[in-house]
Amino acid sequence: MTVELFDPIAKSRPSESLFPLRENEPEYAKLKDPETAETNRYGKLIALQELVDEAVSLNINGVREVGFNPNRYKQHAFHFTADNCIGCHACESACSEKNDLPPHLSFRSVGYVEGGSYPNYTRMNISMACNHCDDPVCLKGCPTRAYTKHPEYGAVIQDPDICFGCGYCTWVCPYNAPQLDPVAGQVEKCNMCVDRLEVGLKPACVSACLGNALNFGVVENMPDNREQIETSIPGFPDADITHPNIRFQQTRSMPREVTRTDTMPVKYRRDDKTGKYKPAVDQKVGKKKSWNLGRLSSRENPLVIFTLATQTALGLFTILFLGNLVGVPAASAVAATPAYPLAVIGGLGLISLGLFMSAMHLGKPIRFYRGFNNFRHSPVAREGLGASFFMAFAGLHLLAILPAQPLLQSVWPALTEVAPTLAPVATACGVLACVAGCVALYYMYRCYRIKARPFWNHWQTATAFVGSSLTLGSAACAVLGAPALYLQGLDYMPLLSLSAGLMFVGVLLEGFGLWRHAHDMSHSDSEGAVSHYVQCTTFGLTYRFRNVLMALNGASLLACAIAGVFAAGAWLPAALIVLALSCLVTAVIGRALFYVLVVPTTMPGAFFWKNKGFEEHAREIGLADMPQVGVVPLAH
Numbered sequence: 001m002t003v004e005l006f007d008p009i010a011k012s013r014p015s016e017s018l019f020p021l022r023e024n025e026p027e028y029a030k031l032k033d034p035e036t037a038e039t040n041r042y043g044k045l046i047a048l049q050e051l052v053d054e055a056v057s058l059n060i061n062g063v064r065e066v067g068f069n070p071n072r073y074k075q076h077a078f079h080f081t082a083d084n085c086i087g088c089h090a091c092e093s094a095c096s097e098k099n100d101l102p103p104h105l106s107f108r109s110v111g112y113v114e115g116g117s118y119p120n121y122t123r124m125n126i127s128m129a130c131n132h133c134d135d136p137v138c139l140k141g142c143p144t145r146a147y148t149k150h151p152e153y154g155a156v157i158q159d160p161d162i163c164f165g166c167g168y169c170t171w172v173c174p175y176n177a178p179q180l181d182p183v184a185g186q187v188e189k190c191n192m193c194v195d196r197l198e199v200g201l202k203p204a205c206v207s208a209c210l211g212n213a214l215n216f217g218v219v220e221n222m223p224d225n226r227e228q229i230e231t232s233i234p235g236f237p238d239a240d241i242t243h244p245n246i247r248f249q250q251t252r253s254m255p256r257e258v259t260r261t262d263t264m265p266v267k268y269r270r271d272d273k274t275g276k277y278k279p280a281v282d283q284k285v286g287k288k289k290s291w292n293l294g295r296l297s298s299r300e301n302p303l304v305i306f307t308l309a310t311q312t313a314l315g316l317f318t319i320l321f322l323g324n325l326v327g328v329p330a331a332s333a334v335a336a337t338p339a340y341p342l343a344v345i346g347g348l349g350l351i352s353l354g355l356f357m358s359a360m361h362l363g364k365p366i367r368f369y370r371g372f373n374n375f376r377h378s379p380v381a382r383e384g385l386g387a388s389f390f391m392a393f394a395g396l397h398l399l400a401i402l403p404a405q406p407l408l409q410s411v412w413p414a415l416t417e418v419a420p421t422l423a424p425v426a427t428a429c430g431v432l433a434c435v436a437g438c439v440a441l442y443y444m445y446r447c448y449r450i451k452a453r454p455f456w457n458h459w460q461t462a463t464a465f466v467g468s469s470l471t472l473g474s475a476a477c478a479v480l481g482a483p484a485l486y487l488q489g490l491d492y493m494p495l496l497s498l499s500a501g502l503m504f505v506g507v508l509l510e511g512f513g514l515w516r517h518a519h520d521m522s523h524s525d526s527e528g529a530v531s532h533y534v535q536c537t538t539f540g541l542t543y544r545f546r547n548v549l550m551a552l553n554g555a556s557l558l559a560c561a562i563a564g565v566f567a568a569g570a571w572l573p574a575a576l577i578v579l580a581l582s583c584l585v586t587a588v589i590g591r592a593l594f595y596v597l598v599v600p601t602t603m604p605g606a607f608f609w610k611n612k613g614f615e616e617h618a619r620e621i622g623l624a625d626m627p628q629v630g631v632v633p634l635a636h
Contacts, residue, residue: 019060019195029207031200033071036218040075041231042243044134046219049073049151058152060195067198075154076192077219077245078131078206081226082233083252085125085213087112094208095129098193104632105179107190108205111604113235113268115255122254126235127214128603129205130177130190131244132156137452138169138178138189140377143384144370146187154219154245155192163187164370165363168380174237174452175244176602176610183633185363219245227251234258234268234277237601241451262605263613266530278525279601281533289540296542300595302361307444308472308587309354310387311465313347314437315473317394319502320481321430330495334477339484341405344398346480351391355384379446386440393433400426441465454528455598458520463513464594468587470506474499475580482573496572497564503583504557510590511550527599535597546589553582 040046057066087110095101095108108129116122136156139147146162147169149155158169158178165185169178178189193203201207202216215223222229228249231239235258236248259267259282267282320343323331334340359368374381400422402408403415445465448456478499485492521532535543556579564572605611608630615631618624624631 019199019201021199021201025201026207028212029201031069031071031197031202031217033218033221035221036071036074037220040134040220040245042134044075044243046075047073048075048154056152058150058194058198060198067200069197069200071218072153072197073151075134075219075245076132076197076217077154077247078129078203079215079217079223079226079229079247079249080127080233081213081215081223082124082126082248082250083213084211085110085127086211087123087125088210090208090210091127091205091214094204095190098204099188099191101188102181102183103628103630104183105181105188106609106630107177107179107188109176109603109605109610111235111606111610112261113258113604114261115258120255122252122258124234124250124252124254124258125213126233126604127205127209128175128177128236128246130156130192131175131242131246132192133245134243137172137174137242141168141172141380143168143372143374143378143381145373150194153192153194153197155194157191157194158187158189160184160186160188162370163363164365164367166361166371166380167363168378168447171600172450172452174241174601176600180363181632182363187363219247222247232276234270235260235604237452237603241601260604261607262611264530264599264602264605265533266527266599279527279530280525281529283533283537285537287537289536289544290538291541292539293542295538296589296592296596298592298596300361301592302357304588304591304595306354306358306361307465308468308591309350309357310444311441311469312472312476313350313354314390314441315469315471316343316350316476316480317347317390317473318434318437318469319473319477321397322434323498325427325430328498330481330498331477333485333490334481334495337481337484337488337490338405338407339481341398341401342484343477343480344394344401346476348391348394348398351387355387355391358384379443383440383443383447386436386438386443389436390433390440393429393436397426397429397433400429441469452601453598454524454526454601455521455531456594458517458528460513460517463509464590467506467508467510467513468591470509471503471583472506472587474502474506475576475583477502478576479580493564493572496576497561500557500564500576500579501561503579504554504561507550507554507557507583511554514547514550514590527601530599531597534599535593539593539597542589543593546586546593549582549586550590553579553586 037046057064089110091108092106092110096106099107108127110125110127112123112125114123132155136147136149139149139156143166144162144164146159148157150157163186165187167180167187169187170180178187180187196203206214206216220229226249229247231247233248233250234254256270257267263284265282265284267280268277269280270277320331320334320340324335359365362368371384372381375385403422404419409415445462448461450457478496481495482492485495518532521528560572560575608614618629618631623629
């Protein structure tokens with residue numbers, strides 16, 4: 001049954017039709033789904049909503065009319081027949097033309113995997129766009145709620161006007177469907193061509209396919225002249241991550257191992273038991289270890305500063321406040337000096353710097369407030385909320401403790417009577433600030449537990465973040481507290497010993513996590529193993545330097561902690577300053593590696609398109625200056 005144009009649309013003004021239909025529209029471009037199943041293979045209903053008398057308009061192109069499609073409220077899906085794809089890129093061109101995309105963006109892209117050798121060489125093309133998943137992680141991850149899963153066709157549609165360009169959806173999507181446009185400062189993606197669906201036409205990419213490789217219809221419906229509706233294909237990420245609405249046919253025999261034509265050091269090896277292909281390391285750059293310090297700099301530099309500054313602030317405040325609250329002598333001694341309010345101010349300054357850098361990371365920084373729109377699902381929104389509450393309660397705590405400061409009391413004697421009344425308020429606000437800080441740190445960790453990025457999706461991320469809080473926060477305590485105690489003629493050695501001990505615990509915690517992480521990644525059958533390979537080769541010398549420096553820091557801090565208790569000398573303050581700087585260098589290198597090493601479960605690219613190697617080469621020779629080449633500009 002072919003879906004015909006709904007009469008009210010046909011009678012509407014031609015200039016405002018949902019989509020301009022041609023009189024001689026070919027049959028292959030029309031939707032044909034006479035029968036559909038009730039549930040998909042994941043057990044979910046294909047009918048997302050019962051057909052109602054008063055259908056809701058999608059307001060496409062400003063038109064209020066609603067297309068009549070008997071399957072309008074059923075989940076639709078793409079079907080890709082790899083055997084038929086000739087790699088002509090007509091689907092890319094049709095998509096780009098319809099959506100008026102700039103050369104550096106493409107909602108649909110064609111990549112390749114290949115294997116064997118002449119004369120038994122085999123190449124398979126893969127055309128991929130958004131899969132409009134049953135469990136869209138982009139929707140759950142987006143802090144601005146720019147995504148909506150519509151009951152109409154099951155389309156996952158993103159609103160660029162709501163997006164503020166954080167790019168988190170591009171992290172969590174396993175298929176590289178959302179496209180971050182650094183020029184416009186926003187994300188855009190495939191919208192399933194719902195305007196065409198409303199008038200009974202298949203998406204533009206499907207209609208343009210020359211090899212009859214792409215098809216479209218209600219999910220689980222097998223297109224004509226097909227024999228498979230599988231959910232996997234060599235190079236396609238695990239379907240269990242999002243339950244994507246795409247089905248495949250690939251009957252042509254492929255080699256046991258296939259590689260990518262882009263420079264990503266990933267290949268896919270067939271599991272003899274399951275018959276499915278899994279990622280493996282492709283040693284494209286050999287085993288030579290390099291420094292590549294210049295490549296540590298990335299688009300995520302603001303997040304390096306944000307995470308380290310925020311974790312330092314949380315550690316600094318929590319150690320001093322809780323230490324004083326439970327009666328740790330060294331912390332209580334600092335709390336009785338003017339250094340304590342200065343430490344609170346310093347913590348607020350650090351987290352303010354972090355949040356500012358996080359906002360500068362956005363494509364549209366002045367719209368940062370939209371990051372609080374999705375507390376229900378997004379860890380990014382919850383992280384920001386926790387950090388904001390920490391700032392609020394720490395600020396109130398600061399205001400409540402200021403009347404107790406002798407310097408202020410000497411200027412305004414009336415504060416002497418106010419201080420005892422505000423003491424319980426200061427304690428309550430301090431406790432709430434610690435709780436909010438823990439919430440912020442937890443959701444900062446949850447932001448990186450992403451199945452589409454196996455290198456991050458490990459408990460080591462938690463040990464790294466908590467370890468940095470202990471190490472850098474304790475170092476800040478010593479730097480701020482020891483001079484204040486010295487100027488008042490008090491013994492500062494217990495504080496230095498405490499700080500050295502906590503710094504050692506932080507280094508030990510982070511080091512243990514890194515050790516287990518390296519072991520797990522090197523033995524994994526995911527892109528995490530690829531990240532570890534890059535870590536040990538492209539950045540091998542930098543990685544080794546960080547590890548050696550961390551080990552030396554740990555041993556030296558333990559010695560300083562013991563010396564501070566039993567045999568402290570004048571050398572201890574100088575040693576701790578050097579160690580604090582060394583720990584900071586280690587933290588910056590480690591956090592930069594954290595961002596640049598991650599290899600996502602993205603789809604294979606082509607030789608020229610979506611290939612980092614070609615992009616870097618184009619920048620080196622000046623080819624990137626030609627916009628038609630499609631290399632994304634470096635800044636926006």
